[in-house]
Amino acid sequence: MKIACQKNELLNSVNIALKAVSSKSTMPILECIVIEVQNDTIKLISNDMEIGIETIVKGSIISNGSVAINAKVFSEIIRKLPDNEVNVETDEKFMTTITCEKAKFTIAGKSAEEFPMLPTIEKKEAIELSQFTLKEVIRQTVFSISDNESNKIMTGELFEINGNELRVVSLDGHRISIRKVELKNSYAPKKILVPGKTLQEVSKILSGEISDEVFIYYTDRHVLFVFDDTLVLSRLIEGEYYKIDQMLSGDYETKVKINKKEFLSCIDRATLLIKETEKKPIIVGIEDKKLELKINTSIGTMDEDIDIEKEGKDILIGFNPKFLIDALRVIDDEEVEIYLINPKAPCFIKDKEESYIYLILPVSFNAAQY
């Protein structure tokens, strides 16, 4: 195998493939990237057994063949080479020589035959959306998956396709994040549960351009993201997702309209009084025209008022400030509307069209301390 590529082309592709390389695996071969040169194509392949990536490198083929090469070492070498043409050549014992200008590296590779290649899945229907939309929708929901592996379902996001609507849902037992996206085409109803880690890695590779498309194929066991010169294949999480619609009642006793940035800065200031070991809630008191935010911890106290528009009853309610911050950060509206029922019931931050819904459970607190 022998190829010649521009350093930056090769580096971009290596960086994509790195997203599916195991950092600590019991199988050393999974720490490798495979360079596969055949059918006039140079392909980089990586696979950590959950996610697999194939990406095409632009370059010239001098001879066909393949090699599995340590991903970390290979990527660091490419990164540090001068900005010029890079040659990669492998001999029959998989000794791999990388040359660029006057620099010459030699490292030992392995046979690509040892490497677990990606399963071929049947490409039937694919939903199509812009890379921008997919990247946004991941950012706006992925923070509320659970990282507790003992409950697999919560570590994934529900992608629910119905007609021309894609609904993306994540939840961790304290909150639910929902985003709706309108699709260009219409599809048969389908629910798939995509691992959060897959979405995080896909999000890092997506260009995020509105004009670039991504195609999402799905079978009962796999999901395949195809975009640019890259495909990312992932297992789906098996099992039934939570029935969330029954939690999304439209009733409320109090409705607040508040400037998002002011509210976010105010909560952010309050959190600096919270030590990591101390799980203190912030207390939100809502009256006519005024939201008062209070916190009282071992470090000190803070209170601050924000002007609001209010409908309905006054209420005093406690929250984990992180949950409010996470939701507010990913809402792009200047003003947000918050719907509350009572200090024990979930609160909702949502827009009129329900293109987003963030449900947050309150926390109980000792009112005498505030």
Place this chain on the structure above:
Amino acid sequence: MKIACQKNELLNSVNIALKAVSSKSTMPILECIVIEVQNDTIKLISNDMEIGIETIVKGSIISNGSVAINAKVFSEIIRKLPDNEVNVETDEKFMTTITCEKAKFTIAGKSAEEFPMLPTIEKKEAIELSQFTLKEVIRQTVFSISDNESNKIMTGELFEINGNELRVVSLDGHRISIRKVELKNSYAPKKILVPGKTLQEVSKILSGEISDEVFIYYTDRHVLFVFDDTLVLSRLIEGEYYKIDQMLSGDYETKVKINKKEFLSCIDRATLLIKETEKKPIIVGIEDKKLELKINTSIGTMDEDIDIEKEGKDILIGFNPKFLIDALRVIDDEEVEIYLINPKAPCFIKDKEESYIYLILPVSFNAAQY
């Protein structure tokens, strides 16, 4: 005590004072900043018993007084306040209230009487140089102090004043860094040994502007840096510094002129083959017109040629690549000259005027492996 300051003025001063706050002290009072308001001046004071800082805050005084307040909490509060006027007020029990717009924080302070104030030192002669020069000279030498506290002398830098010359020296047993600076005035000969940590902190506070001055006062036990609205007082390290002049012979067998950036990139590439646990040298082979850099580790091999101008003998010599990188990084010249004697003798990187001298000891290696 009650003051009013603009948020950014206060934050800048707090950030300066933070540089001398103990992060983990057995004396909780040392984790505080003192706000001292008297004689029409608002001063922040910090002291970790090695370094002490006093800095003046621009602002309005409503009433005099003082308080010691937890530096970390206070700085985080100020940082997160809106960009507007901040009021700080202390009551007779040192409860401190910080208000800005509608935000109000209350935290417990302590009496400033518990705080170890900075000793007053006699301000006699001061050397004067630009903040730019001092900041540069610290950057160009401080990397080769030792962080091994068992040899105190090596953790400091020698400031040697002689006439209108300041020579700054640091060494760690494997290398020596020397920078010479011409002063505007002439001074009596004096050597002081300034803790490296002091220089690192001073360097962070210095504006680095050519037009801003810094005055360095010294007694037998202390050094005092005065600049802008700030003074930094530090103990000196006691003891006799190494006699380095006898190590700085002008003899050489080989002289090389090399492009600094090429040499640095080449060494940088080579180091990626070195695992942290494996202390492999890079091998530099110097012949007519060509420097060949080679490395051979458990990860792989690399070699690369660089065009050079050479005078004198050929030589094959091993180095710890970090030492070469550290020195080359802080030299601003496009081309550097390297002087070598033999594979066991120190090499020198220096300019003709000896405004800088970097001495680096070679390491032995098994020539059969290369």
